[in-house]
Amino acid sequence: MATRLADHFSTVLDTLRIEPTPVRLRGLAAGAPAVDTTAALLVWEPGRVVPQYAVPESDLLADLLPADPDAGPRYGPGPQPLGPDGVAVLTPATGFGVHSADGEPLTLRIGGSERIGAAFRPTDPDLAGYVIVDFAALDWLEEEEPVVSHPRDPFHRVDARRSGRRVRIELDGHVLAESDRPTLVTETGLPVRWYLPPADVDTTRLRPSDTVTACAYKGVASYLSVTLPGRSADDLAWTYPRPLRDAEALTDLVSFFTEHVDVTVDEVRTVRPVSPWS
Numbered sequence: 001m002a003t004r005l006a007d008h009f010s011t012v013l014d015t016l017r018i019e020p021t022p023v024r025l026r027g028l029a030a031g032a033p034a035v036d037t038t039a040a041l042l043v044w045e046p047g048r049v050v051p052q053y054a055v056p057e058s059d060l061l062a063d064l065l066p067a068d069p070d071a072g073p074r075y076g077p078g079p080q081p082l083g084p085d086g087v088a089v090l091t092p093a094t095g096f097g098v099h100s101a102d103g104e105p106l107t108l109r110i111g112g113s114e115r116i117g118a119a120f121r122p123t124d125p126d127l128a129g130y131v132i133v134d135f136a137a138l139d140w141l142e143e144e145e146p147v148v149s150h151p152r153d154p155f156h157r158v159d160a161r162r163s164g165r166r167v168r169i170e171l172d173g174h175v176l177a178e179s180d181r182p183t184l185v186t187e188t189g190l191p192v193r194w195y196l197p198p199a200d201v202d203t204t205r206l207r208p209s210d211t212v213t214a215c216a217y218k219g220v221a222s223y224l225s226v227t228l229p230g231r232s233a234d235d236l237a238w239t240y241p242r243p244l245r246d247a248e249a250l251t252d253l254v255s256f257f258t259e260h261v262d263v264t265v266d267e268v269r270t271v272r273p274v275s276p277w278s
Contacts, residue, residue, distance in 0.1 A: 014046045014047060016045060016122070016124055017043070018041050018042065018043050018044075018088075018126060018127065019041065019042045020039075020040075020041055022038070023038070023142040023143055024037070024142070024143055025038070025040040025055065026141045027053075027055075027064075028140075028141070029117075029138055029139075033061045034062040034108065035055050035059060035061065039049040039059065040054065041053075041055075042151055042153070043127070043132055045101045046101060047079060047088075047089060047100050048073055048089070048100070049089040049091055049149070049189070050091075050092050050151070050153060050216075051131055052130065052133070052135055053132065053135065053140070053151050054122075054130040054149075055128055055133060057130065057131055058129070061219075062110045063109045064107070064108065064109075064121075065108075066106070066107065070126055076091075076093045077091065078096065080239045090148065092219040096118055096135070096136065097118060099120060101122050101124065102122065102123045103121050103122040103124075103132075104120070105106050105118065106121055108133060108134075108137060116138070117133065117134045117137020117138065118134040119133050145215065146163065148215070148216060148219065148220065149215055149216040150216050151216065152177055152216050152217065156187070156188045156217065157187070158187045158196070158218060159187075161184045161185075161186075162182070162249075163178075163182050163184045164180060164181070165265055166178070166265070166266055167180075167182045167264070167265055168263070169261050171228065171236070171260075171261050174205070174238075175202065177254065177256070179196045179201075181200070182194045182196050183195040183250065185250070187217070191273035191275050192258070193255045193258065194265075195255045196255070197253060198254055206225070206227075206237065206254075207224065207227060209222075209223040209224060209225050209234065211223040211234075211235045213238075217219065218240055218244060219240050219242065219243040219247060220242070221240055222240075222241060223238045224239065224254070225237075236256055236260060237255060238254075238255055239252055239254050240253070258270070258272060258273055259272055259273055261272070
C-alpha cells in the first residue's frame with residue numbers, strides 16, 4: 001500500500017527532530033555579534049511546525065545565565081490545525097518560552113549588557129553542547145542573506161506557477177477579482193493560494209491595512225481589507241511589494257484568504273480549506 005508523504009511527515013511531528021545546516025550562521029544584537037558558527041542545527045521541538053536554530057555553546061559570543069522568570073514569551077495559541085488534514089501543530093505564534101522537549105531555560109546576554117533574549121539547553125544527548133536561541137532575540141544572517149520570520153526549513157517548498165486557468169474570487173456574491181492569468185502558489189503543508197494581477201482585482205473594494213506579516217520564504221506582506229455594502233472584511237487579502245529574491249514572481253500580485261472567500265476555478269467552485277486562518 002502506498003504511503004502519502006504528508007501523512008508520513010505528520011507521524012513524526014510529536015518527536016524532537018534535528019537537521020544539520022551547512023551555512024555560516026550569524027546572529028546580531030543591535031549590530032553586535034552574539035552567534036557565529038558553521039555548525040548550526042535546525043531543531044523542531046515536538047509539535048513545532050517551524051525550526052529554531054541550535055548553536056554550539058562554544059560558538060556563542062554571549063553569556064548564558066539562569067533564566068529570567070519569563071524564559072521567553074509564553075503567549076500564543078496552543079496546537080492549531082494545519083494542512084488539508086488539519087493536523088494539530090504549534091505555529092510560530094506560540095512563544096519561544098513554550099517548550100515541548102526536556103531542557104533548561106536560559107538567558108542570553110552580551111558582556112555586561114542587559115538580557116538580549118532567551119535560550120534553551122535541551123537534555124537530548126544528540127544535542128549535547130548545543131543551545132537553542134530564540135529567533136526573535138537576534139538579527140540573523142545565513143551567509144550574507146538576512147533571514148526573516150523564522151529559520152528556513154530545507155524540507156519546505158514554495159512554488160509559483162503561471163496558470164491559464166480562469167479564477168474568480170467572490171464574497172457574499174460580490175466579485176472581488178477575476179483573472180485568466182493567475183499565479184498558482186503551492187507551499188508545503190498550506191492551502192493552495194491564487195495570486196492575481198492587480199489589474200484583474202476590483203481595487204475599488206480594497207483599502208490598505210496597517211497589518212504586516214513576515215514569511216521566511218516570501219518576505220514581508222502588506223494586507224488589504226475588503227469593503228462591501230453593509231460590511232467589511234479586515235485583512236482579507238495581501239500582497240508582497242518587495243518579496244525576497246526567491247519569490248520575485250509574486251511582486252505586487254494580490255492573494256485572498258481562500259478560507260474566507262468563494263473561489264471558482266474554470267467554473268468549478270472549490271471547497272474552502274481548513275487552516276490556522278479559518
